[in-house]
Amino acid sequence: MGICYGKPELPEVREPTTPSPAHSLFSSKKSPSVASEGGGSATATPRRFFKLPFPPPSPAKHIRAVLARRHGSVKPNEAAIPEDEGEEGRGGAGLDKNFGFLKGFASKYEIGEEVGRGHFGYTCTAKIKKGDGKDQPVPVKVIPKAKVKQILSFLQDLPFIAS
Numbered sequence: 006m007g008i009c010y011g012k013p014e015l016p017e018v019r020e021p022t023t024p025s026p027a028h029s030l031f032s033s034k035k036s037p038s039v040a041s042e043g044g045g046s047a048t049a050t051p052r053r054f055f056k057l058p059f060p061p062p063s064p065a066k067h068i069r070a071v072l073a074r075r076h077g078s079v080k081p082n083e084a085a086i087p088e089d090e091g092e093e094g095r096g097g098a099g100l101d102k103n104f105g106f107l108k109g110f111a112s113k114y115e116i117g118e119e120v121g122r123g124h125f126g127y128t129c130t131a132k133i134k135k136g137d138g139k140d141q142p143v144p145v146k147v148i149p150k151a152k153v154k155q156i157l158s159f160l161q162d163l164p165f166i167a168s
């Protein structure tokens with residue numbers, strides 16, 4: 006009897022009945038633990054995030070609150086400038102001159118009628134009284150000091166602007 010040199014019989018490789026802990030890392034199937042956490046879909050986590058008892062505060066509310074607070078402390082002569090242009094028309098209707106011009110303004114310029122309004126102030130016609138350009142018509146933009154202070158104060162209250 007000779008010795009037979011056939012192929013050695015290899016043991017049959019079978020899938021283990023219980024997968025190793027690393028199996029889920031390489032398997033395309035979802036692990037049972039992941040699948041049980043709310044379905045594992047892309048929408049599951051955001052849905053849980055938005056189930057907060059209160060929605061996050063809107064920055065618009067903060068801005069509106071600051072504006073309302075500021076508006077409450079506005080003096081009567083400041084309220085003469087509307088937020089939207091053209092409400093009172095042109096030509097000086099409702100023009101409030103109850104504020105201080107720069108020193109020497111009255112001696113240099115003769116202020117005329119209002120020609121238009123913006124968010125911060127209004128524009129008037131004026132005429133140079135003396136010196137270079139005497140009698141030359143010029144536009145004068147009037148921004149009440151209190152309005153500037155109000156805007157600066159509002160900007161400082163904003164959380165995203167460093168003072």
Ligand SMILES: Nc1ncnc2c1ncn2[C@@H]1O[C@H](COP(=O)(O)OP(=O)(O)OP(=O)(O)O)[C@@H](O)[C@H]1O
Nearest residue numbers: 090120121122123124125126127128129143144146
């Ligand atoms: N030189 C000018 N000649 C004629 N009209 C003018 C002149 N300058 C301004 N105006 C009128 O006055 C209006 C207001 O001008 P203003 O410069 O105050 O506007 P604005 O820049 O929108 O204002 P704000 O910066 O306060 O928002 C203009 O829409 C325009 O009708």
